Amino acid sequence: MSLEAKNLIGYQAVAGKGAGIQAVDPATDERLAPVYHEVSDADFDRALDLAQTAFLQYRELSDAARAQFLDSIAAEIEADSEAIIQRAMQETALPHARLQGECARTCNQLRLFAAVVRQGAYRDIRRDEAMPQRQPPRPDIRYRKIGLGPVAVFGASNFPLAFSVAGGDTASALAAGCPVVVKAHNAHPGTSEYVGRAVQRAAQRCGMPEGVFALLYGEGNRIGEKLVGHPHIKAVGFTGSRAGGLALLKLAQARPEPIPVYAEMSSINPVYLMPDALATQAEALGRALVAAMTMGAGQFCTSPGVVFAAAGAGFDAFTAAARAALAVQTAQTMLTPAIARAFEQGIQNLAAHAQLLAAGEASGGIHSCRARLFVVEGDVFAGNEALRQEVFGSAAVIVCCRDFAQMQMLTEQLEGQLTAAVHATADDDVGQLKSLLSQLERKAGRIVFNGFGTGVEVCGAMVHGGPFPATSDSRSTSVGATAIDRFLRPVCYQDVPADILPEAF
């Protein structure tokens, strides 16, 4: 199957007419055919009208029908997986094995939401039976959740499959009964088209209402802004930069009818090395930190960016091990030239306030990420907000803390985080650990013991969210079964006759 470079609207593929969009292979700077063109205003309007019309039918479908659609998307992606992965490799420079895993994860995620829909608990059905004898009589009241309406999805460059066209936002919105209009990410337009076609085929094969899904291309921000401002759109899913997320949030709030924005944005994912863990596992922790921070060139929203370690036994062994491990790390090509430039700028910002402890191998290649580790005293960290800013890529700052009290004081300064990781042994102080856990609950969406937050399991109990600016809405998660809640609202039915009530009751 070859790429056609078209917008996907309803069951059609529609050539754009506006500015051209072309992917770049970040490993070679080579422009990749074909050239996509921005969707015309008329086709944009048609896509949105179709989404609204589809919503009226799609929301009324049985749970079984929606679940089948989600399963079918997974099957269609799997059928094309090698073409998808090959194109994604070119567009992102991510390795085959990684993309293969991400593709499997994406399909698992679609099937998880199919299971969630079949199971039905997402509707949170409640009932208070009538009490006709009570004074005043109590009516019969039933409660359920229904879909919000068409959802705009903006994919991320760092997960071209799992957080893009058919990623978690799309899967959970479709599960909730909401049509989805995706703005294709300009860093992987071809991957987006392949996946979008898989969704389109699944919709057609399952007899879904036309308009349940659309994939639109646009240069710059114009189409994205139009999308968030369109009256048919009732919620927005976004994964990306803080600036990008905040811009969408502002647009959504300025609408005559404000709508929720679920933007997953910025996190430095603090790591805590407790005294006994540091004293007894210094070398292993040093190596594990380097493995976690260099995974995928650190291009994970959950990549560890700051490490709080107690001064004292093991600290020097830990930093020595990390330095040695980092020194032999090969530089990896980053997702886009712009991300590589921003990384080097971020490194300069850290270097202005902290001491460079170690660097990975330099690379002869372009747009590559040379990993860096910094070290700084707790007092210096306290006084420099720049050290608390996310640097997207393999960069971390080790903070040498005077004592546990300082570790907690520095933690209090942190903004909201996606994850926090604590390394401790059975001999570390339980009282301190409980106190730290209680503090981290207020700061992060997920707390990991004796590991790192880099891996995000797709399962029922996952939280991939957290207080601002980790996300724009701390009440939500973008991964895991409860991600569906983001696109639902409650309705109640008072004394509605049985033959009129929705079938769900």
Added chain:
Amino acid sequence: MSLEAKNLIGYQAVAGKGAGIQAVDPATDERLAPVYHEVSDADFDRALDLAQTAFLQYRELSDAARAQFLDSIAAEIEADSEAIIQRAMQETALPHARLQGECARTCNQLRLFAAVVRQGAYRDIRRDEAMPQRQPPRPDIRYRKIGLGPVAVFGASNFPLAFSVAGGDTASALAAGCPVVVKAHNAHPGTSEYVGRAVQRAAQRCGMPEGVFALLYGEGNRIGEKLVGHPHIKAVGFTGSRAGGLALLKLAQARPEPIPVYAEMSSINPVYLMPDALATQAEALGRALVAAMTMGAGQFCTSPGVVFAAAGAGFDAFTAAARAALAVQTAQTMLTPAIARAFEQGIQNLAAHAQLLAAGEASGGIHSCRARLFVVEGDVFAGNEALRQEVFGSAAVIVCCRDFAQMQMLTEQLEGQLTAAVHATADDDVGQLKSLLSQLERKAGRIVFNGFGTGVEVCGAMVHGGPFPATSDSRSTSVGATAIDRFLRPVCYQDVPADILPEAF
């Protein structure tokens, strides 16, 4: 117990220093002693710091301890109920029986949330057990919801007890583990003080951390704006006007860390009279409409403001019965002089586009609400947005619809609503009713059959919410057990050792 006219901060009562605030008896225009003074900036800061400190302890208390506190607030209010009701009568001109009912409802609501907390399901605990054999191994992941942080509450003038100092927002926030800082409504400062003292006594008797509750007075908007902008505040509950709610929403969104605002604002609560119901129950429906719209001088957010009736059999009998019933309705004093002025302005706006069908009795009293009913053809209603604006008070517009298709077209034009009410018999068209219900689900938070939305049952399945501008957040309800969800966020725990995990697991 006499009023002291003080701000309630921690376990203290603190005299204000700023501008004076004095209640007015709307039935007499008499100023009511005492004079309250705006909280000083230093005391304001102390109240917020205490709330934050209290949060750290309060959120860790057992469910049983928080439930006991909520029950104790109810008991303290009941102990003072006669003083509270007498003062509320003076400040609001609402009758004794109504306030007695509202007081009971407020206490029931506190006890409902005590039961919700004891039952524990609000934490939505989930677990995915570890799969050490899987490749890669799956960690143990546990999920629960925790409180957001201190909550700012703005009470409503029309429910000085149930939607004010110890109303639904306060009860559900305290249930969620969030301290509450209430900005007292200037229309009922004395009622607020009495209820605030009851909460303060309960906190003290139950050994709650000092700062779990505060009641602050302020003239104009200054203190309210400071409250919404304060970094310790993590969510806002508001019931009141659209302009007021939107102003708070804007402030909350402009913060460096945006926070959720739950503003219940504006609704005209459409009523649908289906053909057979209209043909067979015209007179009864006319009388029932008048009873619903004049209840409490129409000063309910759920008061019916527009009635869609099919042209044809029964329409004239319906309007005649409504006219006759309205003509003998006594004018009632409204809550404040400003509300009475706004009502008359609203009536003029409706009269500019619709025909006056009937009016209630004129009153010799001041600030009273003379009920009005208007009638208009569907085509005229379609073309006049002014007819779709809420007029707070006893005012409704009957829309004579050509047919069911027009009824649905006019419904599509409506903004989001708190409630919609459908009157139908077993002989009305089931297909039409299902289609209407499906449409109303998208427009309203609660759909009532053969009744009106005026009564809001406090129970597990209630939804008192709806799409914008009924509320600022359609994903929420401000009444009923799930109102607690507004103040919670999810956190997950990955491989956290059993001796460190919170007791809830």
